[in-house]
Amino acid sequence: MWLVALSLAACRHNAHTDPSALRADPFAAGTLEVPGAAGSATASLSPEVRAALEANFARVHFATDSALLDPEARAALAANAAILLDHRDVRVEVQGHADERGTVDYNLALGQRRGRVVIDELVARGVGPARLALVSYGEERPLVAGGGESVWAENRRAEFRLLTGPQGVHGTID
Amino acid sequence: MTPILLALCQSALAQGIIIDVPGSADIPMAVPKPQLPATEPAALAEEIWSVVFHDLEFSGYFEMQNPSGYVEKGKGVEPGQFDMNAWTLIKTTVLVKTRVYPAGHAACDPGGSKMCADVYVYYVPGSQKLASKRFRSTAEGARQLGHAIANQVLLATTGSPGVFGSRLAAVGTKTGNKEIYLMDLDGHGVTPVTRNGAINLSPAWSPDGSQIAWTSYKKANPDLYVKDLGTGRTRTISNVKGVNTSPDFSPDGTKLALARSVEGDSDVFLVDARTGTEIRRLTSGGGIDVSPDFVPGGADIVFASERSGGSQIYRMPVGGGEATRLTFAGDFNVDPVVSPDGTKVAYVSRSPSGFDVLVADLETKNVTRITQDMGDNEDPTWSPDSKYVVFSSTRTGRSELWISTADGRHQSRLTESGGWTQPAWAPAAP
Numbered sequence: 253m254w255l256v257a258l259s260l261a262a263c264r265h266n267a268h269t270d271p272s273a274l275r276a277d278p279f280a281a282g283t284l285e286v287p288g289a290a291g292s293a294t295a296s297l298s299p300e301v302r303a304a305l306e307a308n309f310a311r312v313h314f315a316t317d318s319a320l321l322d323p324e325a326r327a328a329l330a331a332n333a334a335i336l337l338d339h340r341d342v343r344v345e346v347q348g349h350a351d352e353r354g355t356v357d358y359n360l361a362l363g364q365r366r367g368r369v370v371i372d373e374l375v376a377r378g379v380g381p382a383r384l385a386l387v388s389y390g391e392e393r394p395l396v397a398g399g400g401e402s403v404w405a406e407n408r409r410a411e412f413r414l415l416t417g418p419q420g421v422h423g424t425i426d
Numbered sequence: 427m428t429p430i431l432l433a434l435c436q437s438a439l440a441q442g443i444i445i446d447v448p449g450s451a452d453i454p455m456a457v458p459k460p461q462l463p464a465t466e467p468a469a470l471a472e473e474i475w476s477v478v479f480h481d482l483e484f485s486g487y488f489e490m491q492n493p494s495g496y497v498e499k500g501k502g503v504e505p506g507q508f509d510m511n512a513w514t515l516i517k518t519t520v521l522v523k524t525r526v527y528p529a530g531h532a533a534c535d536p537g538g539s540k541m542c543a544d545v546y547v548y549y550v551p552g553s554q555k556l557a558s559k560r561f562r563s564t565a566e567g568a569r570q571l572g573h574a575i576a577n578q579v580l581l582a583t584t585g586s587p588g589v590f591g592s593r594l595a596a597v598g599t600k601t602g603n604k605e606i607y608l609m610d611l612d613g614h615g616v617t618p619v620t621r622n623g624a625i626n627l628s629p630a631w632s633p634d635g636s637q638i639a640w641t642s643y644k645k646a647n648p649d650l651y652v653k654d655l656g657t658g659r660t661r662t663i664s665n666v667k668g669v670n671t672s673p674d675f676s677p678d679g680t681k682l683a684l685a686r687s688v689e690g691d692s693d694v695f696l697v698d699a700r701t702g703t704e705i706r707r708l709t710s711g712g713g714i715d716v717s718p719d720f721v722p723g724g725a726d727i728v729f730a731s732e733r734s735g736g737s738q739i740y741r742m743p744v745g746g747g748e749a750t751r752l753t754f755a756g757d758f759n760v761d762p763v764v765s766p767d768g769t770k771v772a773y774v775s776r777s778p779s780g781f782d783v784l785v786a787d788l789e790t791k792n793v794t795r796i797t798q799d800m801g802d803n804e805d806p807t808w809s810p811d812s813k814y815v816v817f818s819s820t821r822t823g824r825s826e827l828w829i830s831t832a833d834g835r836h837q838s839r840l841t842e843s844g845g846w847t848q849p850a851w852a853p854a855a856p
Contacts, residue, residue: 353780360641387647
């Protein structure tokens with residue numbers, strides 16, 4: 253319904269959204285948007301809907317060896333925060349990434365710093381910190397293979413993943 | 427060789443030493459094929475010879491003379507069994523003669539399963555035998571026999587044994603994900619340490635070589651574990667939500683220094699190596715603090731820190747106290763590793779062309795560049811004798827392990843496939 257449509261509209265990075273996912277409305281039961289209530293859990297969503305929802309979250313990119321948020325990154329995070337504020341049963345994992353340059357251990361710490369900055373921004377926009385997990389992948393999970401500045405720029409990023417399993421369940425479903 | 431250098435060699439020989447620093451690769455050496463009982467096929471002797479020849483070439487001390495130029499026809503190895511003039515003629519300085527007996531041979535292990543290799547090391551200008559020794563091994567141990575011979579040659583010519591046959595831990599990707607492996611220094615004998623299908627990083631040896639600490643995502647967070655190589659058991663050392671990485675064992679093996687993030691950027695902690703219990707937090711704030719490495723003796727660590735802006739190398743006491751900045755050139759220096767003799771620190775520095783391995787002398791502060799304009803060169807680890815550095819390099823277009831003498835003059839590739847990073851040289855056998 254309108255929740256999904258709204259969050260799709262808010263995001264420019266949803267190239268992989270499957271239209272069929274929109275018809276499989278996860279919120280048809282109408283149990284959402286009651287702050288603090290145990291509504292339908294993330295884990296109950298179908299894989300297609302989960303993927304569609306997850307694709308709504310914009311990636312955030314960074315300059316070399318930096319975790320500063322530029323205006324574009326702040327705009328993307330504003331949109332991501334809006335999704336999270338609309339879907340209060342959703343928990344996400346923020347994944348911090350670095351490009352391949354520099355050592356593995358330094359880049360793990362750098363990915364952690366980027367993820368932390370993103371989470372701090374979301375919290376500042378009203379998202380409850382308990383809904384945000386953080387993991388750094390350093391240079392271990394490049395988005396694009398290869399080298400060169402354009403590739404490295406793609407790989408210096410933070411991404412969002414919907415959490416599943418017990419950690420991701422915000423309440424239970426009978 | 428000039429008469430002056432010859433005289434130097436001869437006076438040094440009084441102490442049994444011809445040369446003491448690898449890298450010049452200018453001592454002419456001949457290593458003829460092993461003598462083998464006439465009825466035996468040559469394959470075994472060829473394999474051992476090949477290991478010896480390549481190890482000695484690899485050592486960086488010798489100019490290996492081309493075997494096609496050898497003029498000696500006889501095959502005797504013992505003094506008096508061959509004509510030394512045949513080697514004087516082609517200006518050989520060190521002659522390495524070997525003799526191999528296959529498993530169970532009457533002259534080695536009659537009716538048994540052992541094979542033997544004898545090595546004779548000669549200083550040709552003085553017509554002098556420097557050393558001779560017999561090595562025994564099982565039939566499968568041909569490569570190790572070769573390494574033992576090469577080490578004996580280095581002991582006879584440099585005064586300290588070589589490092590051949592020693593093992594590396596490293597991160598490899600042949601299964602498609604990063605796992606920890608062990609391998610011989612020459613890239614042979616690859617065996618897995620981890621097989622969990624997750625990302626595995628940053629291996630570090632316990633000082634007795636019995637355990638490996640490393641970082642793994644096997645529980646979806648980069649946590650730090652220690653595996654006992656003897657029992658195969660793994661224990662969790664540090665698993666705070668966040669980064670747990672870059673472990674290094676204290677010289678007595680009881681503690682681990684590591685980097686982990688608790689609130690903000692990663693800091694350096696000291697924990698119990700058996701239980702993971704925190705002993706002390708060594709750094710706080712000041713940006714990313716990572717990659718601690720104990721200075722021999724165990725009183726100090728070196729580490730990388732952003733406290734002054736870009737990452738630089740610092741040294742601090744583990745008992746508490748001020749950190750001292752060690753590097754000033756360059757705007758990004760990380761991953762310091764102190765040589766086992768405590769005299770030098772190898773580290774990684776960003777340059778316009780990529781990342782390079784540098785070695786700084788802790789006494790003189792002189793910095794030696796090991797790599798330049800050769801792609802990205804990272805993850806230095808020292809040989810137990812402090813004479814070599816192994817590191818990863820992308821100079822061939824893929825990430826491989828390379829060895830260099832500590833002066834950077836002589837470098838060789840160890841691996842024959844890509845995807846290798848983060849080597850850690852096993853400690854010397856106790």
